[in-house]
Amino acid sequence: MSESIHFSTKLIKETVAVDPQTGAANVPVYLSSTFHQKDFDHYGKYDYTRSGNPTREALEDAIAALEGGVRGFAFASGMAAISTAFLLLSAGDHAIVPKNVYGGTFRILTQVLGRFGIDHTFVDTTNLDEVEQAIRPNTKVIYVETPSNPTLAVTDIRAVVKLAKAHRCLTFVDNTFMTPVFQRPLELGADLVLHSATKFISGHSDVVAGLAVARTEELADKVYFLQNALGAVLGVQDSWLLLRGLKTLDVRIRKSADSAQRVAEFFTTQSEVRNVFYPGLSDHPGSKLHAEQAASGGAVLSFELEDEAAARTFVNHVQLPVFAVSLGAVESILSYPPKMSHAELNEEEREKAGIGSGLLRLSVGLEDAEDLIRDFSNALDFVRNHEKVTVRSVD
Numbered sequence: 131m132s133e134s135i136h137f138s139t140k141l142i143k144e145t146v147a148v149d150p151q152t153g154a155a156n157v158p159v160y161l162s163s164t165f166h167q168k169d170f171d172h173y174g175k176y177d178y179t180r181s182g183n184p185t186r187e188a189l190e191d192a193i194a195a196l197e198g199g200v201r202g203f204a205f206a207s208g209m210a211a212i213s214t215a216f217l218l219l220s221a222g223d224h225a226i227v228p229k230n231v232y233g234g235t236f237r238i239l240t241q242v243l244g245r246f247g248i249d250h251t252f253v254d255t256t257n258l259d260e261v262e263q264a265i266r267p268n269t270k271v272i273y274v275e276t277p278s279n280p281t282l283a284v285t286d287i288r289a290v291v292k293l294a295k296a297h298r299c300l301t302f303v304d305n306t307f308m309t310p311v312f313q314r315p316l317e318l319g320a321d322l323v324l325h326s327a328t329k330f331i332s333g334h335s336d337v338v339a340g341l342a343v344a345r346t347e348e349l350a351d352k353v354y355f356l357q358n359a360l361g362a363v364l365g366v367q368d369s370w371l372l373l374r375g376l377k378t379l380d381v382r383i384r385k386s387a388d389s390a391q392r393v394a395e396f397f398t399t400q401s402e403v404r405n406v407f408y409p410g411l412s413d414h415p416g417s418k419l420h421a422e423q424a425a426s427g428g429a430v431l432s433f434e435l436e437d438e439a440a441a442r443t444f445v446n447h448v449q450l451p452v453f454a455v456s457l458g459a460v461e462s463i464l465s466y467p468p469k470m471s472h473a474e475l476n477e478e479e480r481e482k483a484g485i486g487s488g489l490l491r492l493s494v495g496l497e498d499a500e501d502l503i504r505d506f507s508n509a510l511d512f513v514r515n516h517e518k519v520t521v522r523s524v525d
């Protein structure tokens with residue numbers, strides 16, 4: 131039975147744990163930093179919440195089971211999880227990282243880890259030759275984020291794992307965009323999965339959190355040591371909120387992804403939209419590969435309008451999405467990468483990364499797809515009319 135259950139069933143099985151003492155259908159919020167020891171010589175399972183807490187542990191066990199790893203870890207943010215993971219490396223070690231990696235990951239590599247002698251090379255991880263050429267004798271980790279942000283470029287997880295194994299490196303995968311509902315990197319051979327649980331796993335724009343799951347006991351022991359040593363653990367109440375968010379992850383992300391597919395298809399029919407980036411579209415360069423390693427295009431897409439003025443007009447005329455950073459929530463979130471997530475790049479670097487001045491990223495929420503499309507269609511009318519007005523005024 132347990133072998134054949136669907137992921138949605140497993141999700142509930144792993145997140146609903148009846149309290150053995152009271153029968154409560156939810157894991158209690160154990161707001162306690164310390165735990166009484168009954169025996170002078172033999173201490174219980176829990177002693178201090180940084181080292182372990184039953185509420186946080188319920189969340190950690192759930193994410194470990196869902197990602198198919200041996201042990202999960204909850205951190206105070208996605209960046210806390212990612213930073214802790216990079217501290218598995220030592221001075222003199224080297225990591226290979228996608229050049230379009232999440233901005234916070236870029237920052238910790240370029241401005242912090244270098245001071246401790248941990249080196250890195252940025253490559254286009256969608257190009258396996260580039261990845262292979264960057265491998266050095268001291269390379270310890272190949273880091274993957276797929277699909278990437280904001281152009282949704284797809285990296286072949288299995289192929290990177292193969293390269294990494296051949297060179298005795300570990301593979302870390304940031305699985306924030308897909309979640310275990312759609313993509314399970316450990317099953318593809320990766321060693322460590324990382325999440326900004328702030329996004330889809332929380333799902334309600336109300337918690338900042340990070341998760342990590344290790345494939346082997348050996349790696350899990352090292353991550354646990356660092357989690358406890360560095361201490362960037364997730365708080366007890368936030369752990370509980372994340373467990374609550376996790377229970378509805380499957381229905382939320384599936385509905386959002388269905389709508390994202392429809393919205394992406396709609397954008398491809400609009401003349402004001404120059405480009406649509408969504409791995410669920412058959413003409414996306416990574417769509418075939420993505421379908422081999424993930425079950426859906428996901429709930430995030432990007433689209434490119436003519437220029438910044440067009441993007442501004444669009445944002446000023448949509449009614450449904452919030453205009454904000456972040457993604458993966460019940461409400462649709464529209465963001466402008468050139469001034470938000472990728473503001474630290476200069477214009478030339480942005481163009482190189484495929485982030486044009488008219489690019490907008492959309493995280494599709496749980497609104498009805500038809501209403502969203504009507505809203506976007508209306509905003510595009512303003513873009514069209516604005517262009518006409520601009521052209522006339524130039525004449």
Ligand SMILES: *Cc1c(COP(=O)(O)O)cnc(C)c1O
Nearest residue numbers: 207208209232234306326328339
């Ligand atoms: C948001 C995000 C992060 C960082 O997570 P925080 O929870 O904001 O610290 C890392 N990776 C990706 C892909 C993200 O979207």
